[in-house]
Amino acid sequence: MVLRQLTKEESKVRIKELVDEYTTKIKDREHSLDERNTERFIERILQILNWDIDNFDQVLRRDSVKVEDRTKIPDYVLYINGEKKVVVEAKAFSESLDNPKYIKQALEYGYYKQVRACILTNGKEIRVYDPFILSKSSEGKLLFSVHINQYENLFDQRLWFLSYNEIKENTILAKFASKGEVKKPVSEEVIDNIIKGRKFLIDSILHLNKIDDFKVAREHAHKIINRFLFIRVAEDRRFFKEFDHGRILEDRVNIFKKRISQKIKPLMNEIKELFMEINEVYNGELFKPHPCEELKIDSESLEKVIYLMYYIKHENGEEDQVDFSKLDADVLGGIYEKFLGTIIHETKRGKLVEKVDSGVRKEMGQYYTPQYIVDFIIQNTINLYLEENPDKLFSIKII
Incomplete structure (x- = not known):
């Protein structure tokens, strides 16, 4: 089922409602909320920006993983017509985006996924980086940032450029990206x-x-x-x-x-x-x-x-x-x-x-050998063998 795209004005109204909800229900207790609440909040922002979060052709989410005894919130990769367009490095409400480690993670994630638009967010702040800009400082790679109390007022000038159709047209790079030298893939x-x-x-x-x-x-x-x-x-x-x-x-x-x-x-x-x-x-x-x-x-x-x-x-x-x-x-x-x-x-x-x-x-x-061929070979050889001989799982030898 194809979801109806919200107009810019409809999206702006929804963003205001989400900001009000944060102010009245989340702000005072964000330190006690678990990662799932932050995840849901970020996904609602994506939905307001016309991303179909239930469509694997548009939004892929990694499972939560344990990092240094802490659960890391899933990251997202946003696709258009099978091409990676945006990566999202998500942090908890209570985490500061000024942490150099988080900025480094986000930039590396975008660089290795070979994507120009890289979002670092904790729900209440959104920073958009271009990891391919040649700059020794992370500030030089920052396209823009917007805090939750600016989501409504700067919606036209900032947030809307992260919407599905704007990303499809690459307007974010045309408006914010550096005109100078960029890194090769x-x-x-x-x-x-x-x-x-x-x-x-x-x-x-x-x-x-x-x-x-x-x-x-x-x-x-x-x-x-x-x-x-x-x-x-x-x-x-x-x-x-x-x-x-x-x-x-x-x-x-x-x-x-x-x-x-x-x-x-x-x-x-x-x-x-x-x-x-x-x-x-x-x-x-x-x-x-x-x-x-x-x-x-x-x-x-x-x-x-x-x-x-x-x-x-x-x-x-x-x-x-x-x-x-x-x-x-x-x-x-x-x-x-x-x-x-x-x-x-x-x-x-x-x-x-x-x-x-x-x-x-x-x-x-x-x-x-391309990955899909490897997957096909394994599925039709090793997997079939183990289905028929499950007791051989730990004794099978692959040369």
Whole structure:
């Protein structure tokens, strides 16, 4: 059923009624109200702005989760025609939106969802950020804010721009967003970093090792980058339960820096030891002994590559930390497919240049499998098997 869209004047009347309800029924006891009350209040604002909160094609809500022994209010992603348009980071009535942690969460959420309009709200205040604005301060990314006592008076100038039809027309960006430089989507930044890191490795391998075949040097660099990518994704998604450290690549760099004055061994030796440790635990194809581990790679270049695996540095000096756990599976798959399809070539003058070459992916037999295909395969193999053999749940081995 399609809900009737409220006119701007009708929405303004409803907002006034909601503000009055807050003043008479909520304000004096907001500290005693649980998260569900705040959630309902935020959803009523969305409804007044013509978002159909019961339509999964428009509004998706995450389940409440425990964070540091506290229940975190669900976040919302607002869609129009299947495209993410707005993310909402919701906090309780009693929480202050000035908390730097909350602002950081909201900006990261919008950045990794690759959405320009990001709302941070506790119901009684709404702040709208553009996480893609190049600014070292969160204030520089703020499009506008409005307090509950301004909801009615600034409805035309602020709140209405968050309504379904206004978001559909992108008027919020046209009116409030910066006209200056903006960040590229995080997926593009990550692939740029990976390719840049691969260039550093190839250049160092060619200069410090007796390798005449450029393709061999490229394959060695590709192997190392593949391992680094696996480590970074596993770190951020908390797969490395066998290791005490959350950022094991950076840890090796720090160990190396502490020893650098002693001139004990190059950074590549630390990385080789890490590869061996991972292979002992996981015993997979990726970390089996490989000639790339015996290469000479200058420590400065290797440190740069590892930095690129953790951080995105923008032209204005602003730095974002790469968090692979926040990237959707399809985005991560797209990054890897672009990495496979972007090949480094050496010109006759010895310059390294990038070239998109899907034929190399075919030659290497490496492709990203889309999530919907993975889901279909699992549903029609593993799930079917477990339905018929529920007693095998804890003994089944998947290779």
